[in-house]
Amino acid sequence: MNNLLSLYNVFNTVAATGSISQAAKVLYVSQPAISKAITNLEECLNQVLFVRNSRGVKLTEEGQILYKYTKEAFDILKQGEDHIKRIQELGIGHLKIGVSATLCKYILLPYLDRFLKTYPHIKITIESQSTIHTLKQLENGTLDIGLVAKPANLKMYEFIPVAEIEDVFVATKDYLDNLRLREKYEDLFSAATILLLDEENISRKHVEEYFKDNNIIPQHILEVSSMDLLIEFAKTSLGVACVIKEFVSDELNSGRLILIPLKKPINKREVGFCYSKSAYLSDSLKKLIDFVRLKNE
Incomplete structure (x- = not known):
């Protein structure tokens, strides 16, 4: 197939230029090599593709039919090459990021705001979901990277810490x-x-691990679907909410919410960007990883 592709390229160039000598100049080969390639292709197809005339060569009827397809094929290949060059020149790319709604709002979006100012042609798709789902998708290769709390087991993942949070x-x-x-x-x-x-x-x-370790047994629990709702419920005086301290700093500073003292504080956690060690690192993903590492130096 590779040999035929080379023969088709010679045929297409001769047909486009209408001259063996001009085709030889375009392809940087000798005229005899061009003639030999045309002969080989005609033998492979068992068809005469060109007839010689005083001005050079002319396509036969069969040659005209073949040229219609080879021209279309090589035009499409050229478009593909141009597209790839454009991607390289502009830094065009696509990233799929998994993140919870809370981490997206408070940590990811500020990072993306700065990242996209540097790389405006990278398209971002955000999968808003739990950390558990993000790690599963990283494992099966349907996400490029995730912003998550540091996994307990890092055997399969690379983890770049970007923030520390306290419950x-x-x-x-x-x-x-x-x-x-x-x-x-x-x-x-x-x-x-x-x-x-x-x-x-x-x-x-x-x-829950903190409750278990400290023999705390809440008697009245109200479950809420998101951190933002927890914060709003707490501000509405519906109860005592377990929230991330860094995300209610304004409310604590203003006195809108009061911090409940604990005999033993809950251990702080690291949040960071996480990707599979076996993942293919696209140019866009490399850019994001380098950007994150640079911002945290």
Whole structure:
């Protein structure tokens, strides 16, 4: 097939120029080599493709039919080459990123804002989902990279830390004051409504481990689907919410929410970009990885 492709290229060039000598100049080969290639192709197809005349060569009827297809084929190949060159010149690419809605809002978007100013021709697709789903997709190769809490097992993944987060409990002053009026309690967790993310969430699992290690048994739990809702529910005085401290800094500084002191703080966690060690690193993915590493030096 490779030999035939070379013969078709010679044929297409001769047909386009109408001259063996001109085709030899275009392809940087000798005229005898061009003539030999045409003869070989005619023998392969068992057809006469050119007739010689005083001005050079002319396509036969069969040659005209073949040229229609070879011209279209080589034009498409040229378009492909031009497209690849354009991709290289402009840095065109595509990245699929997996991230939870919370990490997307508070960490990923600020990174992408700066990244896309540097590489405006890279298209970004964001899969908004749990960390568990992101890691599964990284494993099966349907995502390029994810922004996740540091996995417990890094055997299959490369992890680039970008932030440290701390899980805390917060509530409004009104909620705590009213709770004290109607409940006489020694243990806040047994009396208050505790607002938590759903059980499949990585943050929830982290907090459940903390409860278990510290013999804390909440009596009234209200599950919420997202961190933003947890924060809003807490600000509406619906209960004591487990949130990420860095994401409620404004509310804590303004006094809108109050930090609940714990006998033992919940261990902080690392958040970072994660990709499979076996993944193909496209040019776009390499750019993002280098960008993240540079920003965190």
